[in-house]
Amino acid sequence: MRTTEICVIGAGPAGLCAAIAARDMGARVTCVDSGDRPGGQLVKQTHKFFGSRAEFAGKRGIDIAGMLADRIRDDPMVEFMLDSTVIGFYDDGAIGIEHNDALTFLRGERIVCATGASERMLAFPGNDLPGVYGAGAVQTLMNVYGVRPGKAVLMVGAGNIGLIVSYQLLQAGVEVVAVVEAMPQVGGYDVHARKIQRVGVPILTSHTVKAVHGTRVVEGATVVALGSDFRPIPATEEYFHVDTVCLAVGLTPLADLLWQAGCKMAYVPELGGHVALRGEDYETSRRGIYVAGDLAGIEEASSAMIEGTIAGLSAAQSLGHEAPDFEERLATARAELAALRSGPKGQKVRLGIERLMRLGREVGVVA
Amino acid sequence: MRDKPCVEPGTQGRIPDAARRARGPCAVIECFEEIPCDPCHDACRRGAIRPFDDINHLPEVDFDRCNGCGACISVCPGLAIFVVDETWKDDLAVVRLPYEFLPLPSPGDTVAGLDRSGRECCAATVVRVEKAKRQDRTAVVWIEVPKPLSMEVRHIRVGGSAIGSREG
Numbered sequence: 001m002r003t004t005e006i007c008v009i010g011a012g013p014a015g016l017c018a019a020i021a022a023r024d025m026g027a028r029v030t031c032v033d034s035g036d037r038p039g040g041q042l043v044k045q046t047h048k049f050f051g052s053r054a055e056f057a058g059k060r061g062i063d064i065a066g067m068l069a070d071r072i073r074d075d076p077m078v079e080f081m082l083d084s085t086v087i088g089f090y091d092d093g094a095i096g097i098e099h100n101d102a103l104t105f106l107r108g109e110r111i112v113c114a115t116g117a118s119e120r121m122l123a124f125p126g127n128d129l130p131g132v133y134g135a136g137a138v139q140t141l142m143n144v145y146g147v148r149p150g151k152a153v154l155m156v157g158a159g160n161i162g163l164i165v166s167y168q169l170l171q172a173g174v175e176v177v178a179v180v181e182a183m184p185q186v187g188g189y190d191v192h193a194r195k196i197q198r199v200g201v202p203i204l205t206s207h208t209v210k211a212v213h214g215t216r217v218v219e220g221a222t223v224v225a226l227g228s229d230f231r232p233i234p235a236t237e238e239y240f241h242v243d244t245v246c247l248a249v250g251l252t253p254l255a256d257l258l259w260q261a262g263c264k265m266a267y268v269p270e271l272g273g274h275v276a277l278r279g280e281d282y283e284t285s286r287r288g289i290y291v292a293g294d295l296a297g298i299e300e301a302s303s304a305m306i307e308g309t310i311a312g313l314s315a316a317q318s319l320g321h322e323a324p325d326f327e328e329r330l331a332t333a334r335a336e337l338a339a340l341r342s343g344p345k346g347q348k349v350r351l352g353i354e355r356l357m358r359l360g361r362e363v364g365v366v367a
Numbered sequence: 368m369r370d371k372p373c374v375e376p377g378t379q380g381r382i383p384d385a386a387r388r389a390r391g392p393c394a395v396i397e398c399f400e401e402i403p404c405d406p407c408h409d410a411c412r413r414g415a416i417r418p419f420d421d422i423n424h425l426p427e428v429d430f431d432r433c434n435g436c437g438a439c440i441s442v443c444p445g446l447a448i449f450v451v452d453e454t455w456k457d458d459l460a461v462v463r464l465p466y467e468f469l470p471l472p473s474p475g476d477t478v479a480g481l482d483r484s485g486r487e488c489c490a491a492t493v494v495r496v497e498k499a500k501r502q503d504r505t506a507v508v509w510i511e512v513p514k515p516l517s518m519e520v521r522h523i524r525v526g527g528s529a530i531g532s533r534e535g
Contacts, residue, residue: 047444048444048503048505049444050402050403050404050444050445051403051404051422052403052404052405052422053405053406053409057404057405057406057444058406058442058444058503059503060503060504170468171467171468171469189400189402189445190399190400190402191397191398191400191402191444191445191446191447192445194397194445194447194483195445195446197483197484197485198481198482198483198484198485198521198522199481199485199522200481200484200485200486201485302403339403339421339422339423340403340422341403342403342421342423343401343402343403343421343422343423344400344401344423345400345401345402345403345423346403346423
């Protein structure tokens with residue numbers, strides 16, 4: 001069986017930064033990803049990122065993917081396994097990897113799990129019609145393959161993803177008839193909302209999609225206003241002529257491998273669902289398995305990168321690797337992460353992490 | 368309820384007042400919500416955008432130092448920075464805005480000037496289109512608008528693309 005020191009599962013922003021940090025400590029790293037290129041969701045983020053310079057603020061996600069990968073691409077200490085899907089975690093610590101219809105196994109002395117998140121679905125009549133997409137699929141079609149998903153889109157959800165994908169649809173020459181948001185306020189950044197409002201896209205807060213219509217494909221959608229109890233207000237239905245409905249109604253951590261590995265999990269709604277109990281070093285209750293990025297709690301790519309750095313540094317150090325700047329780098333990463341989360345928009349995540357740590361202390365995962 | 372974007376009154380430090388605007392070009396930073404972001408400070412070579420003590424703070428501009436060079440426009444990930452020059456001509460102001468749509472307009476073109484809610488409020492003449500490499504694919508379009516609309520026009524429509532009709 002193939003072995004490695006640090007096995008990183010997922011080559012998105014968190015996984016790549018974990019691999020870079022572990023390599024910098026002198027560890028041998030294998031980075032496994034189901035995609036055909038490193039970057040994870042970064043490869044479809046055509047917009048400029050927020051954050052600080054350390055996390056590439058002002059650079060576009062599509063370019064950040066390459067900049068991160070370039071740091072380790074030709075390093076003999078780092079191996080990339082692309083087009084390779086991790087399909088299971090075994091009792092002896094090995095992971096099963098599907099590649100070209102064949103199964104191989106890999107055992108890492110440490111595992112950094114950075115599998116990201118999956119999109120939430122919404123229940124409404126017609127949600128199975130062709131033309132109803134998740135926002136991630138729309139981004140992949142447009143920004144990776146250059147295919148327009150439709151001509152006229154109703155966007156469901158005004159979080160950052162809904163707002164950003166609406167903007168990217170407009171850039172691709174697709175009409176966005178409206179963005180509906182069940183909450184009474186826009187969830188994403190105000191500046192993202194303004195970017196589409198000044199193009200003329202209405203953002204309808206306290207509204208949701210009631211039904212999608214069509215015989216074989218999406219032909220239209222009915223939107224309805226919601227009261228303060230989130231129940232539809234009668235006679236407020238509005239019909240939109242669209243061929244595409246895009247759902248951007250939230251993400252949930254993709255934690256199957258952690259469940260299989262027997263990591264202690266907790267349901268933390270502020271972090272997007274079930275997440276692993278973990279210490280400050282991002283090690284889970286199962287020794288040797290670390291988490292980072294959206295899998296550790298739904299956040300922005302900038303925080304995912306820093307979490308990956310912390311997990312990678314910690315995992316490598318636990319194997320006895322050393323670097324003169326280890327303590328300093330860890331402290332800097334922690335300070336930057338705290339700064340990113342310290343604003344009003346970080347309150348939900350702060351509450352979630354507080355709850356996660358409290359639960360961790362109760363079962364002894366966190367000292 | 369429909370959200371109507373608006374400029375909050377009294378946001379000193381981001382929105383220059385009429386007296387400052389009458390003295391020459393200056394930045395208008397329509398950033399009103401604390402998010403972790405600070406590249407605008409690094410973009411300013413004149414030190415007019417003050418350093419951030421906390422990355423979540425709102426930008427603070429020293430409008431006496433700002434000369435409206437516009438280096439910050441394409442750097443802002445939120446596309447929230449504009450430059451307004453009310454000294455351009457007697458009755459015309461120039462608004463410089465970030466623009467990430469294709470096709471790019473050309474100098475001399477007439478485009479539709481749109482306000483913050485996308486409403487067409489004037490015809491505008493394109494004066495200049497900046498697309499240097501350092502702008503990283505965020506063009507900066509200079510448009511001439513009637514002076515009273517210098518604080519209203521924040522986007523343009525080139526031809527018929529990008530915006531469609533709304534039904535409902």
